[in-house]
Amino acid sequence: MTAFSGTYVEAIRQALHDAMEADPRVCCLGEDIGVYGGAFRATEGLLERFGAARVIDTPISEQAIAGAAIGAALMGQRPVAEFQFMDFALLASDLIVNFAAKAHWRWGATVPTVFRGPSGAGNGGGPFHSQNPEGHFLGSPGLKVVAPGTVRDAYALLRAAIEDPDPVLFLEHKHLYRRLKDQWEEPPAARLGEAALRRDGARACVVTYGAAQHAALEALADLDVAVLDLRTLWPLDEEAVATLAKRTHRVLVLTEASLNYGPGAELAARIGETCFGWLDAPVMRLGAADTPVPASSPLEAAYLPGPAQIRAGLDRLLAW
Structure with missing residues (x-):
């Protein structure tokens, strides 16, 4: 191919x-x-x-x-x-x-x-x-x-x-x-366990994966904020996460999975443990609402962390 x-x-x-x-x-x-x-x-x-x-x-x-x-x-x-x-x-x-x-x-x-x-x-x-x-x-x-x-x-x-x-x-x-x-023209290659920086920035970083990264990129188009796509949730590219967190000093963890006891909680805990001395604000988390996924389109849109919620979260994080 x-x-x-x-x-x-x-x-x-x-x-x-x-x-x-x-x-x-x-x-x-x-x-x-x-x-x-x-x-x-x-x-x-x-x-x-x-x-x-x-x-x-x-x-x-x-x-x-x-x-x-x-x-x-x-x-x-x-x-x-x-x-x-x-x-x-x-x-x-x-x-x-x-x-x-x-x-x-x-x-x-x-x-x-x-x-x-x-x-x-x-x-x-x-x-x-x-x-x-x-x-x-x-x-x-x-x-x-x-x-x-x-x-x-x-x-x-x-x-x-x-x-x-x-x-x-x-x-x-x-x-x-x-x-x-x-x-x-030539097939791309990747290794499991390596994150990808989708957008660079200096004021904060969003750590995310999957479809949520596209909502994040839409939400912060005019902000000096980085977006890191984990790509592999395990093994985790801890070095890439820590490097970006220490450089930007503010971190928003964004997932589409449940906010409560979800993967975002583990990510926030790891960042807090390894990067605490470099952070200027607590690690913020955004995730899906604590409900089953609604079938109704308007309710489903409210269930998901969309661009409006992400932008509001980033504004709070930057104002900390």
Whole structure:
């Protein structure tokens, strides 16, 4: 693969195609991923190119999908398991957390499996199809968690996740699937555990990931504020976070996940512990409201930390 021009979801499809072309051990399995091409068409055309032995339609059972993927990985394959919505990854959490993530620690086995699928709100999907479940999985030793927020990262981080020897939870924000477009002549590359500075600034920094970074960039277009995209939630690029926090002296942690006991709380705690002497204000957190995701569009907009809330938070932080 060389030149590419397309959307976020097309970059996912291209990454799967290129990985399967490069390595015959890579296979895909999930609900409706073959004949139908996936609920969001992320696997469209792969069945015709690689056949039913490598693009496998499964029953409607996340436990079965995860179990089959883990078994295939232990037998030498590199499976990519699609959950139709990442909300339902919780049904497979026992296998992911208590088996795949612990296999290396228990007996030294590698489980090179990617559990991928759409997450996030903004499409009116309601409380069962719009969650950001990363908080349920972070803190599970042995499991890596990735959340790409750009077209290039959707491609590059998925390729890196497939090549990684450990299990990876790969969160694709469905609100970005067809809203972002990019192009390149040569395929981009990235490593898990490396953050990316999306916008530099001196007065404060926003530490974020996924779709939330785009709301942040819109909110602070006229402010001298940096935006750091974590890209990988675990392993965390602690050096990049600390360097920016110490340079800007004010930090806003922004997530779309729940504010209470969510990933933003862990990030704020780490920044407070390691950068306290450099900060001119307490670390501020913004996250989703403490409710299920509403199906109503106006309520969903109020549930999410949008540009207006982000701008208000930054104004409070800068005035501290």
